[in-house]
Amino acid sequence: xxxxxxxxxxxxLSSLDSYFCKLYDLYFSNPRGFNEEVLFEYEYDLLxxxxxxxxxxxxxxxxxxxxxxxxxxxxxxxxxxxxxxxSIIGELVSPTLIADTKDASHxxxxxxxxxxxxxxxxxxxxxxxxxxxxxxVNSFFFHLLITRELSNQTIFNRAVRELINHVxxxxxxxxxxxxxxxxxxxxxxLSSMLPLLSRKxxxxxxxxxxxxxx
Numbered sequence: 001x002x003x004x005x006x007x008x009x010x011x012x013l014s015s016l017d018s019y020f021c022k023l024y025d026l027y028f029s030n031p032r033g034f035n036e037e038v039l040f041e042y043e044y045d046l047l048x049x050x051x052x053x054x055x056x057x058x059x060x061x062x063x064x065x066x067x068x069x070x071x072x073x074x075x076x077x078x079x080x081x082x083x084x085x086x087s088i089i090g091e092l093v094s095p096t097l098i099a100d101t102k103d104a105s106h107x108x109x110x111x112x113x114x115x116x117x118x119x120x121x122x123x124x125x126x127x128x129x130x131x132x133x134x135x136x137v138n139s140f141f142f143h144l145l146i147t148r149e150l151s152n153q154t155i156f157n158r159a160v161r162e163l164i165n166h167v168x169x170x171x172x173x174x175x176x177x178x179x180x181x182x183x184x185x186x187x188x189x190l191s192s193m194l195p196l197l198s199r200k201x202x203x204x205x206x207x208x209x210x211x212x213x214x
Contacts, residue, residue, distance in 0.1 A: 013077070016050040019043070024137065031111035032139040034094055034184055040140075041179040048088060048175075049076050051144050055133035058117035065119070068131045068146040085147030087160045088173040092182040093141050096190040112139045112189035124162035129155045132163075139189070140182075143170065 027040060053076050056069040074080040093112055100106040120132035120143065129149050135142045143163060147156040164170050169185025 013053065016046065016053055016076075019046045020050045020054075023047075028137040028140050030138075031095070031113055032092060032184060033109070033111065036092065036184045038092060038182045039179055040090065040182050042173065044088075044173065044175045044177070045079060045082065047173070048082065048086060049079065051088060051135050051142055052076050052086075054117050054135055055144050059119070059133065062119075065131055068148055071150075072146070082175065084153060085150055085156050087145045087156075089143040089145070089160070089163060089167070089170045090173050090180060090182055091141040091143065091167060091170045091187070092139055092184050093136075093187050093189045094184045096188040110190070112136075114138065114189065122159060122163055122166075124159065124166060126155050126159040126162060130159045136189070139184075141189075143167070 023042070027038065032038070052069065052072050056066065056072070056076070058064075059066045059069065071083050072086070075082055095109045095111045097107050098110055100108055114136055115138070116134070116136045118134045118136070120134045121127070122130060122132050122145075129152070130145045130147055133144045133146075135144060145156075145160055145163065147153070147159075149155055160172070164172060167185070167187065169183060169187070171180050171182060173180055
């Protein structure tokens with residue numbers, strides 16, 4: 001019986017993986033340059049479920065906050081009605097410009113080529129009310145917000161609006177829509193991920209220092 005249930009879950013989740021691969025081939029695989037515009041077509045429930053799956057799995061493996069995900073498991077696995085208090089904000093980040101070490105007058109354009117699922121932090125008046133995870137696939141950044149306070153949808157909506165206002169070029173992906181136009185934002189991928197990379201660097205240093213002290 002257990003093997004049957006596990007096989008059923010694998011089958012159901014494999015459809016999400018197939019959808020994500022389809023999006024990758026259509027959109028994500030090509031790192032974008034400056035001043036680009038993409039008509040991103042999506043099926044909201046499939047996109048939300050696969051992003052929740054990625055975010056939940058990486059949060060668990062990293063020992064990060066997971067409690068807001070608990071009520072989304074049936075939605076992820078079976079496609080049940082979407083829980084309230086979930087929003088997806090899309091962003092098309094720009095390349096990073098880096099000066100050539102041999103010739104300061106020459107600048108290299110480094111296009112985004114990273115795949116990460118990271119814990120974000122929304123430092124706004126109502127940011128405390130949401131768990132923010134960022135799923136980055138090359139030039140495409142998806143800001144996944146999940147409410148911590150089911151009893152107050154108004155506060156959640158304010159937090160969502162604050163993120164959109166804070167991140168220039170970010171666009172809310174609406175459940176009732178099938179497509180959205182994403183334009184290259186002023187944020188470059190490296191700067192966007194720098195706080196995370198710095199935090200991870202400190203975590204690695206603390207880990208290795210602890211190992212050496214044993």
